[in-house]
Amino acid sequence: MDQRFFTDEVKQVMRLAYTEAESLYHEYVCLEHIILALLSGRILEIERLGVAHEVLGAMGIISKNISLKIRKLLIPGPAMITPAVAPLTQQSKKVLRFAEEEMRGLKDTHIGTEHLLLGIIRLIEDEKEQERGIAHVVLSGLATINRAREEVIKARAQR
Secondary structure, eight states: OEEEEEEEHHHHHHHHHHHHHTTTTTTSSSSHHHHHHHOHHHHHHHHHHHHHHHHHHHTTTTHHHHHHHHHHHHHOOOOOOEEEEEOOHHHHHHHHHHHHHHHHHOOOOBBBBHHHHHHHHHHHHOOOOOOHHHHHHHHHHOOOHHHHHHHHHHHHHHH
């Protein structure tokens, strides 16, 4: 994925996702790390109540509750030296691909946090039973992709 299309906020989300993986001694960046980074208070402050934050609020999703549930279920790896650049899991790559598709579908030129959020929700809805992980358990049923798209469009129209 060409990161030139990422907004500064999405670049920061991805940096935070790597930090999340590192703090848990994981040798990879998974979907849950990206979700934790996206929901991080640090990115929401920088985004200044941006579209992803507005969409989460409109859908009644409380970031802190989701983060706590994910952290409770994620198992830290053994303490070790983590690789300089942890690879993305297939799910993480798929979320970024979906985010790019959402960006193009909305006729945007850059991937913002709202596209990343839509990519995550799409993946959760799209997962086959054998692929379901912590993110699915925590987020399933909270939002549908159609509702999230509607909220993105509404939030952007009000800006």
